[in-house]
Amino acid sequence: MKRVRQAAVVRAWLRREAANPSTAFDGDLASMTDREMTAALLELKPGASRFIVTASSLRWYWTTLDEAELRRLRLIACPEQTLWRALSPDGTVGGAADRIAGAEPDRLAAESGVDVNYITSLAEETGATEPLVVHTRRGHAPWTVADGNHRAVAHALPSAGSFEAQPAYLAVEPNSVVRPLRERLVGVVRRALGRSPTPSR
16 A cells, blocks of 8 residues: 545545536636645535545555455445445445346346446446545454445456456544543543542533
């Protein structure tokens, strides 16, 4: 893995969104500041990209995923039995790919609400496509897809050819240990002094 700047990831992600014919975006990427690009991405993909601004701090990496790593990715979070969770009972890319491989696309699309025909059309393309955007908390697995569910599942479908590594941008949020440690120390001191915590108001 190698470190990359968040601005580079946001630019690449926003460029993919802007290229989508169904996306209403008329900004000039070449002249936008990092802040403007982040704001535009949040407006276009408020749920998927929210972690970029709500995480305390992120470290971004460029990496590649082998077939097992790709299949273990968790699909973007959504309520039980809706969209991706309806398509993949275990919530993984591999679970969705296996379900598509053994079912009729139109029926599965009607059941899940996911455009399964689009996924199978992507699978007909050669090799891996654009990089995914995935995120996790340090030390936690598996990783979760923020952008690229369709592409990830398509690439995980069974293929007659050899597997080509899937590129991905990985955001890692460090575990927050300072605050819990401080709270534990305060508790120890209060107990040692015979004081009870001040009730919250």
